[in-house]
Amino acid sequence: MSPLGSKSESKNSAPLVVQKFGGTSVATPQMILAAARKAIRAQQEGNGVVMVVSAMGHQTDHLVELADEINENPPAREMDMLLSTGEQVSVALMAMAIDSLGYKAMSLTGGQIGIRTDSSHTKARIISISTDRVQKLLEEGHIVIAAGFQGIDENFDITTLGRGGSDTTAVALAAVLGADACEIYTDVDGVYTTDPRVLPEARRMNHVSYDEMLELASLGAGVMHSRSIEFAKKFNVPIHVRSSMTDIPGSMIVAQPEVLDKPVSGCAVTRDEARITIFDVPDVPGTSYEIFSRIARRKVTVDMIVQNVGENDKANISFTVPRSELKMTLAAVNEAIATLGAGSVSEDDRVAKISAVGLGMADQSGVANRMFRALADESINIQMITTSEIKISVLVQRDQMLAALRSVHRAFELHIPPSETQLAASIIGAPVERVDAVDVVERLQGMGMEDLTIHSVTLDKSQSRVTLLKVKNSPGIAAEIFETVAKAGIFVDMIVQSYGENEQADLTLTVPRDSLDRATTVLTALSDELGCGGVTSSPSIAKLSVSGIGLRSHTDVAIRTFRGLADAGINVQMINTSEVRVNVVVDGEHGDQALAVLQEAFADAIG
Ligand code: ASP
Numbered sequence: 001m002s003p004l005g006s007k008s009e010s011k012n013s014a015p016l017v018v019q020k021f022g023g024t025s026v027a028t029p030q031m032i033l034a035a036a037r038k039a040i041r042a043q044q045e046g047n048g049v050v051m052v053v054s055a056m057g058h059q060t061d062h063l064v065e066l067a068d069e070i071n072e073n074p075p076a077r078e079m080d081m082l083l084s085t086g087e088q089v090s091v092a093l094m095a096m097a098i099d100s101l102g103y104k105a106m107s108l109t110g111g112q113i114g115i116r117t118d119s120s121h122t123k124a125r126i127i128s129i130s131t132d133r134v135q136k137l138l139e140e141g142h143i144v145i146a147a148g149f150q151g152i153d154e155n156f157d158i159t160t161l162g163r164g165g166s167d168t169t170a171v172a173l174a175a176v177l178g179a180d181a182c183e184i185y186t187d188v189d190g191v192y193t194t195d196p197r198v199l200p201e202a203r204r205m206n207h208v209s210y211d212e213m214l215e216l217a218s219l220g221a222g223v224m225h226s227r228s229i230e231f232a233k234k235f236n237v238p239i240h241v242r243s244s245m246t247d248i249p250g251s252m253i254v255a256q257p258e259v260l261d262k263p264v265s266g267c268a269v270t271r272d273e274a275r276i277t278i279f280d281v282p283d284v285p286g287t288s289y290e291i292f293s294r295i296a297r298r299k300v301t302v303d304m305i306v307q308n309v310g311e312n313d314k315a316n317i318s319f320t321v322p323r324s325e326l327k328m329t330l331a332a333v334n335e336a337i338a339t340l341g342a343g344s345v346s347e348d349d350r351v352a353k354i355s356a357v358g359l360g361m362a363d364q365s366g367v368a369n370r371m372f373r374a375l376a377d378e379s380i381n382i383q384m385i386t387t388s389e390i391k392i393s394v395l396v397q398r399d400q401m402l403a404a405l406r407s408v409h410r411a412f413e414l415h416i417p418p419s420e421t422q423l424a425a426s427i428i429g430a431p432v433e434r435v436d437a438v439d440v441v442e443r444l445q446g447m448g449m450e451d452l453t454i455h456s457v458t459l460d461k462s463q464s465r466v467t468l469l470k471v472k473n474s475p476g477i478a479a480e481i482f483e484t485v486a487k488a489g490i491f492v493d494m495i496v497q498s499y500g501e502n503e504q505a506d507l508t509l510t511v512p513r514d515s516l517d518r519a520t521t522v523l524t525a526l527s528d529e530l531g532c533g534g535v536t537s538s539p540s541i542a543k544l545s546v547s548g549i550g551l552r553s554h555t556d557v558a559i560r561t562f563r564g565l566a567d568a569g570i571n572v573q574m575i576n577t578s579e580v581r582v583n584v585v586v587d588g589e590h591g592d593q594a595l596a597v598l599q600e601a602f603a604d605a606i607g
C-alpha cells in the first residue's frame with residue numbers, strides 16, 4: 001500500500017493533536033511533568049498526541065554563551081551539533097515523565113523522525129519530513145515526543161532551524177501528519193494586540209489572521225517564529241496559541257482577522273534595530289542589487305528599505321537591520337560603496353521600529369494620520385516611514401519606544417474587545433478550509449516544504465508619485481501633512497519618508513493619477529507653510545508587486561527583483577517590502593517591460 005493510502009486511513013481512525021512546549025514551559029522538572037500530564041489528558045480524550053519540545057528554559061542561550069567563550073566564530077556545523085543537545089535533553093526527560101505517570105512515550109531527534117533539511121547550518125530549511133515512524137508509534141499507542149528546532153541534512157549532519165525554530169517543527173509536523181490541531185503552549189496565554197510584557201493594556205485576541213501574525217511575529221510580537229506562520233498559512237494549519245499554566249483557551253491563528261472592518265488589529269515594536277544610510281549613491285540601475293545582494297549573502301534580514309528620489313543623479317538609501325547584525329552589514333555596505341563609488345555612510349543603533357498592522361488598512365491616508373497624530377501628541381519624532389498593504393512602520397529613537405507604542409495602541413483603541421457580532425461576522429465571513437494531509441504530502445514530493453511560493457507578479461499603472469522635499473524632521477510634521485491630505489480626500493497607497501541628513505527628510509506618497517493635481521496643490525501649500533523644499537512629482541509611475549509567502553525569510557526575493565530590473569537597465573525609484581509582498585516603483589514607461597522581467601525572474605517560484 002502506498003504511504004499516502006495508509007496515511008489517510010490512520011488519520012480517519014483518530015484525531016491527532018500536535019502540542020508544542022516552549023523552553024519556558026519545560027524549564028523545570030515540575031513543568032515537564034505538568035506538560036506530560038497535558039499530553040496524557042489529550043490522549044485520554046481520544047487523540048493521537050505528538051509533542052514538540054524546546055530546550056529547557058534558557059539552555060540554548062547558555063550553549064551559545066559557552067561556545068562564545070571558546071571560539072568567537074564557531075563553525076556553524078559545530079554550533080548545530082551543540083545547540084541540538086538542548087532539545088535532546090528535554091525530549092528524553094519528557095518521555096521519562098510520561099513513563100513515570102504510567103503511559104507509553106518515545107522521544108525522537110529530528111534525524112530519527114526524518115526531518116530532512118538543507119545544509120545551511122544554524123538557519124536550515126526543511127525539505128521533507130517522513131511520517132512512517134511517527135505514524136507507527138502513534139498506532140502502537142505512544143505519545144511521540146519530537147525534538148524541536150532540529151533536522152538532518154543529506155550527510156546525516158545535524159542542522160538547526162534558527163532560534164525559535166521549534167514552532168516551525170510543530171507546524172510542519174502538524175501539516176504533514178494532517179493534525180486536527182496544532183497547540184503552541186507558551187508563557188503567554190495567547191496573541192495580544194501588542195506585547196503584554198511591554199504594554200500592560202495589551203488585549204488578548206480571540207483570533208488573528210496569518211498575514212497579520214506574520215507581520216506581528218517578525219516585528220517582535222515575540223510569540224511565534226515567523227517561518228512557522230508562513231508554513232501554517234501555506235498548508236492552512238490552524239494554530240492555537242495558549243498558556244502552559246492554565247487550561248483556558250488562548251488565541252487562534254487562522255485565515256481571517258478578528259474584526260473584518262477594523263483598520264488596525266495590532267501594533268508591534270522592534271527594539272533592537274539599527275539604521276544605516278548610504279549617501280550619494282549613483283542613481284542608476286543596479287545599485288540596489290549591488291548593495292542588497294552583498295548583505296543577503298551574509299543572511300542578514302533587511303527591513304524598512306527607503307530610497308529617496310535622486311537629486312543630481314544621486315540618491316540616499318536607508319534601511320534597518322537587527323542591531324546584532326550591524327557590524328556584519330557595515331562590512332557588506334563598505335564593499336558595495338567601494339564598487340559603486342558612493343559617498344559616506346551613517347549609522348544609528350539607538351533606534352526602534354513601531355508598526356501598526358491590520359488586514360483592513362486599505363486607505364493608508366486615514367490610518368497614517370491617526371498614527372502620526374498619536375506620536376505627535378507625545379512629541380515623538382518620526383525618523384523614517386515605510387508602509388506596506390497591511391502595515392505602517394515608523395522608526396523612532398529607542399528611548400521613546402514605549403511612549404510611541406502606547407500612543408499608537410490607544411489611538412486605534414486596541415484595548416477594546418470586539419463585540420460578539422463582530423466576532424461572529426469574521427468567523428462566518430471566511431471559513432477556514434483545511435487542506436487534506438494527502439495533498440500536503442503530494443505537494444511535498446514536488447518541492448521543498450519551505451520553498452518560496454509566489455502567488456503573483458502584478459503591475460499597477462494607475463498611480464502617480466509626489467514628493468515633498470526637505471521636510472523638517474521634527475515631531476508633528478507628518479501628522480499635519482497627513483491630516484491635510486486626508487481632509488482633502490486623497491487616497492494614499494505607499495508612504496515613504498527617507499532618513500534626512502541635517503534633520504531634513506523627503507516624504508514620498510503614491511496616489512491615484514486623477515488625484516495627482518490635488519495632491520500637488522495640497523503639498524505645495526504645505527511646503528510653503530512648513531518651510532519645506534518644494535514638491536516634485538512623476539505623473540506616470542509603475543508599481544510592481546511580487547506577492548507570496550516566505551518573502552521575508554527568503555531574502556533573495558528582493559535580490560531577484562533588483563537583479564532582474566538591473567539587468568534590464570530599469571532604475572528603481574521606490575522600494576518597500578513586507579512579509580507577503582515586495583513592491584518596487586519604476587518609471588511608468590518601463591512598467592510593461594518590468595512586469596515581463598519579473599514574471600520571468602520568478603517563473604520557477606510561481607505556484
Ligand atoms: N531552543 C531553541 C531556541 O531557544 C529553539 C526553540 O526554542 O524554539 O531558539
Ligand code: MG
Binds near residue numbers: 022167
Ligand atoms: Mg519560542
